[in-house]
Amino acid sequence: MIKYVIFLGKPGSGKGTQAQRFVERGWAWLSTGELMRQHIRKQTDLGQQVSHYVQSGSLVPDEITFALVSDFMSGLSDKARVIMDGFPRSKNQAQLLEEWSARNGAELILAIEFCLSDDEALRRLLNRYLCPLCGFIGNAPGRCPKDDAELVRRVDDDEAVILRRIQDYGNYISQLRAYYQRLGKYMAVNGMASPDTITKQLDKVMGVGLR
Numbered sequence: 607m608i609k610y611v612i613f614l615g616k617p618g619s620g621k622g623t624q625a626q627r628f629v630e631r632g633w634a635w636l637s638t639g640e641l642m643r644q645h646i647r648k649q650t651d652l653g654q655q656v657s658h659y660v661q662s663g664s665l666v667p668d669e670i671t672f673a674l675v676s677d678f679m680s681g682l683s684d685k686a687r688v689i690m691d692g693f694p695r696s697k698n699q700a701q702l703l704e705e706w707s708a709r710n711g712a713e714l715i716l717a718i719e720f721c722l723s724d725d726e727a728l729r730r731l732l733n734r735y736l737c738p739l740c741g742f743i744g745n746a747p748g749r750c751p752k753d754d755a756e757l758v759r760r761v762d763d764d765e766a767v768i769l770r771r772i773q774d775y776g777n778y779i780s781q782l783r784a785y786y787q788r789l790g791k792y793m794a795v796n797g798m799a800s801p802d803t804i805t806k807q808l809d810k811v812m813g814v815g816l817r
């Protein structure tokens with residue numbers, strides 16, 4: 607049975623860093639942002655639909671986002687452990703995911719929210735540099751410690767776009783929080799804590815030996 611956790615958190619909350627650590631231990635990482643970029647790059651049908659919305663600066667509709675998610679999930683083995691990052695973004699998407707899980711025998715472990723202030727998220731994002739090869743996230747320009755590639759600012763890491771993404775998050779998170787609290791599957795972590803502290807907390811609920 608596929609088991610998954612959902613990482614909730616505004617951009618800059620540190621959930622990407624934690625996801626990376628668990629991916630190194632064999633977890634699959636479902637990042638809708640990354641899936642969208644992949645499909646756009648490969649110019650798939652879904653990718654073309656996504657780029658239409660991205661270019662016009664609007665949110666990608668639920669059915670397209672969910673098509674990306676189910677396409678990804680269907681390609682996994684039934685023993686897979688998955689971190690969902692950036693999905694779901696609405697109660698509607700959360701319900702689609704629950705229905706899909708029930709039909710396909712997948713199970714949500716927990717929805718985990720990384721909490722921190724808007725100011726701190728903005729400060730972090732304005733100082734974020736990404737490795738184009740492996741996705742490593744650094745907080746200064748330079749080279750990737752893993753493969754020596756030049757770290758770059760992400761295109762969408764400029765202040766106006768970041769502020770809009772933070773605002774988007776504020777608009778949808780309360781319904782999701784309520785949704786997962788009702789299911790008894792919500793947990794909050796302090797996004798201001800050190801990455802190691804957060805990893806230890808996550809270890810307890812995600813179970814190092816799960817895979």
Ligand SMILES: [Zn+2]
Pocket residue numbers: 737738739740741742750751752753754755
């Ligand atoms: Zn790298």
